[in-house]
Amino acid sequence: MYYEPGVTDHGLPHDPFKACVIPRPIGWISTKSPSGQANLAPYSQFNNLTFDPPYVMFASNQTPQNSRKDTVVNIEATGHFAWNLATYPLRHAVNITAEQVPYGVDEFDRAGLTKEQANAIDVPMVKESPVKFECVYHSTIRLPGNPPMGTVDVIIGRVVGVHIDDGALDERGCLDVARTEPIARCGYYQYAVVRETFEMVIPGMSGDVLKGLEGSARGNRELEERRRDAKLESEVEEGGAAVGK
Known part of the structure; x- marks a missing residue:
């Protein structure tokens, strides 16, 4: 119909x-x-x-x-x-x-x-x-x-x-x-x-993505901290390279 x-x-x-x-x-x-x-x-x-x-x-x-x-x-x-x-x-x-x-x-x-x-x-x-x-x-x-x-x-x-x-x-x-x-x-x-559940984990998903699917605020904050640290480290390295020139 x-x-x-x-x-x-x-x-x-x-x-x-x-x-x-x-x-x-x-x-x-x-x-x-x-x-x-x-x-x-x-x-x-x-x-x-x-x-x-x-x-x-x-x-x-x-x-x-x-x-x-x-x-x-x-x-x-x-x-x-x-x-x-x-x-x-x-x-x-x-x-x-x-x-x-x-x-x-x-x-x-x-x-x-x-x-x-x-x-x-x-x-x-x-x-x-x-x-x-x-x-x-x-x-x-x-x-x-x-x-x-x-x-x-x-x-x-x-x-x-x-x-x-x-x-x-x-x-x-x-x-x-x-x-x-x-x-x-x-x-x-x-x-x-609801009295019964079953689990399925999406294949090939990384830990960070799985934390998002879980709805982990802690995992989301940790991911952002790693991204900030990586960005800061990259900026420091770029600054050092510029000084070396």
Whole structure:
């Protein structure tokens, strides 16, 4: 089959687009309003962008009333937000926080979750979640959308703090996916849970490239230091050669 979104009809009983881009990590985003009210909501169009420094993004559609989501309003007003890993044991709480409720309603309380204060920013996090990011707002990209959805807000934030429960780490010091059981959004009303992984290393890749694929900020800094040292050494050698002439 073939169709052009917004131009020709796909002819199916349900729209397949979101079901084609799977699985999608869930941005379980917590914020605080300027007046101090906590907010928590999941966004299925979420991902990391880079690792040194680390940035994350999520996209938020407008409400059916053509207003921007509480999460976006809070982030742009305060400059901070937190990401909390959505896990299988917390799946029902994630679902409850997805419900659209009036501005100012505390989703932590509605979902029976415990607030944990972030270290570097003034935002509550989900204490029960095994992995959390503290984020500083960077920018918003506004994409045009068809009515009644309207503008789509793409929020970008820089990660300034990372929390990982010690019990989520294996004996190698790696985050154990099977221990955290993250859930991901699929198509329609479907979700997936990750309990099994496999490894593949790209053949012929050097150690520096592999560190980049790992997302090693330390490896990236070490590479830059070697490049600076090599450049400095080359300049010294060139200067000595010029003096010798």
